[in-house]
Amino acid sequence: MYTITKEVYFCYGHRLMNHPGKCRHLHGHSVKAAITIKQEHLNEQGMVCDFSDIKACVEDYINEHLDHNFLLHKNDPIIPYLTETQERFMALDEHPTAEVLSQMIYQHIKEQGFDVDQVTLWETASAHACYRED
Ligand SMILES: Nc1nc2c(c(=O)[nH]1)N=C([C@H](O)[C@H](O)COP(=O)(O)OP(=O)(O)OP(=O)(O)O)CN2
Numbered sequence: 001m002y003t004i005t006k007e008v009y010f011c012y013g014h015r016l017m018n019h020p021g022k023c024r025h026l027h028g029h030s031v032k033a034a035i036t037i038k039q040e041h042l043n044e045q046g047m048v049c050d051f052s053d054i055k056a057c058v059e060d061y062i063n064e065h066l067d068h069n070f071l072l073h074k075n076d077p078i079i080p081y082l083t084e085t086q087e088r089f090m091a092l093d094e095h096p097t098a099e100v101l102s103q104m105i106y107q108h109i110k111e112q113g114f115d116v117d118q119v120t121l122w123e124t125a126s127a128h129a130c131y132r133e134d
């Protein structure tokens with residue numbers, strides 16, 4: 001089994017509404033997502049796939065949904081204010097944790113037909129979450 005990993009970088013604001021500590025406050029992160037694709041056999045170019053194919057697969061999704069966006073739980077009380085002032089945000093059914101964002105990116109890549117192994121989201125230099133299936 002071969003795997004390759006492409007890193008992409010973006011940033012977002014969020015808060016974790018039920019967090020008992022500082023993360024319940026509005027704050028932001030500049031993050032790295034590491035996307036790993038797997039293949040049993042290499043293609044005619046000797047690759048799992050081109051690194052640039054992975055970037056092309058995720059960059060529109062990240063720019064449209066995650067990058068420089070405010071990622072909030074759908075019950076966050078700031079949503080009416082952001083709506084009223086026409087600020088950008090995305091309301092999620094789940095809390096906007098690194099785990100949930102990893103799963104969202106994973107799902108998108110899978111839907112594009114890639115054999116995705118895992119997505120790891122580094123939310124800070126010392127903390128990351130990973131989503132994989134199997
Ligand atoms: N399992 C998770 N725990 C936490 C998440 C998460 O997404 N999944 N997110 C947060 C905060 O949003 C933020 O990432 C803070 O993380 P943390 O590492 O606690 O913050 P610091 O960088 O300030 O860490 P220090 O090592 O204390 O400097 C919290 N938990």
Ligand SMILES: [Zn+2]
Binds near residue numbers: 014023
């Ligand atoms: Zn955070």
